[in-house]
Amino acid sequence: DAGITQSPRHKVTETGTPVTLRCHQTENHRYMYWYRQDPGHGLRLIHYSYGVKDTDKGEVSDGYSVSRSKTEDFLLTLESATSSQTSVYFCAISRTLGAGNTIYFGEGSWLTVV
């Protein structure tokens, strides 16, 4: 258990509406990530954070924004949802184990944009 809670776990929304997904961690890790999972693409990094108010873009950041006002919370916002953003979204944290950091994932948030 990586101490990660994602909410909501499932959401259906309409095209053009804003959507915010929340990731909450209980272990005070510095690094947090948002990935999206699509068939054939594995997981692709959307945004990540390396501290409060410190965020950076990943591979597929267009159409997404993030915020981290507290260590424990990392929010992903779709300003105006599109059908191409229908996906499963995973939050992750980086935990130091022995020689290096290992990334652990939450349970996922299933988003459908209709």
Add this chain to the structure above:
Amino acid sequence: AQSVTQPDIHITVSEGASLELRCNYSYGATPYLFWYVQSPGQGLQLLLKYFSGDTLVQGIKGFEAEFKRSQSSFNLRKPSVHWSDAAEYFCAARQEAGNMLTFGGGTRLMVKP
């Protein structure tokens, strides 16, 4: 560009048979390597990881993986597959000094009774 490739999208094996899932990486320097498993509707669970040292690493659930630098590969193996191993498996890599993973496209494993 850095990349991870899993050549097999789907694999079907009989219960009790051996399993090998392939993973190849393309990085400037040897990356840190990981295998994750995802059951339907679930998140990703870490099976094992390779940072350095012994090239054969043991993981959970009876899985092992072998790092081969000459082939840029990190293949996952299990000597005898159980029906509960049916899932999707992801290989991932990151640079030694980095904090971001690059994933392969995944291999879906089906197990025949």
